Amino acid sequence: MRRAIIFHGTGANPGVAWYPWLAAQLTERAYEVEVPHYPGLNVEPVAELLPSVLEAHRFDENTVLVGHSGGAALLLALLEHVRVGQAVLVAGYCTRPNDADEPVLQADYDWDTIRANGGELVFINSRIDPYGCDEHQGRAMFTRLGGTQIVRDDGHFGDYGQPYDEFPLLNRLIP
Known part of the structure; x- marks a missing residue:
């Protein structure tokens, strides 16, 4: 059984942005989908x-x-412990992207283990991300891990004040 787990961003929940839309798309394609809520x-x-x-x-x-x-930052820590077929990091980052506290980041990562466990790794970042989760953050992960880096001009791919209710590119990237 194919399974997908969609992790929301900081301060978000499973009902915002493109998460419900992607969950429905993947469910139609016979995925078992989880969109958990982690307020912490x-x-x-x-x-x-x-x-x-x-x-x-x-x-x-x-x-x-x-x-x-x-x-997406959480996925880096997670992939040090579990092996999956694909990991897609949208507006992801591996170092502080701005001056906000980032308790989701680790001081360092076991990049070799993440590379071995991540399956097909995809990084989608925007050149105009208002929080600094930009193409440079995507490149930092891509340089360490390989995979595929996609750079867009799509802000933060959904956020307060930036509706992004569908994400067809992301749906196409998941086999």
Whole structure:
């Protein structure tokens, strides 16, 4: 059974942006889809959040992980512990993108393990991201991990004040 888990961004929830739309698209394509709510994402340190995420979901090579913003940063820590078939990081980052606290980030990462566990890695970033989760952040991850980097001019791919209710590109990228 193909499975997809969509992780929301900082301060968000499963009902915003393109998350419900993508979940419906993948469900129509026979995916078992989870869009969990983690209110502690980027509020509590990732080391405290990660055990509950690992325990709450099943991960294997038939799993696709999708993370947006802080949810994408969470995927980096997650991929140090689980192996999946594909990981798509939308507006992701691996270092502080701005001057805000980022408890979802680790001090360092085991890039070799993430590369081995991430399956097909895809980074989608925007040159005009208002939070600094831009193409340079995507390039930093791509340089360490390989995969595919896609650069757009689409802001933060959905946020307060930026409607982004559908994400056809992302749907096409998931087999």
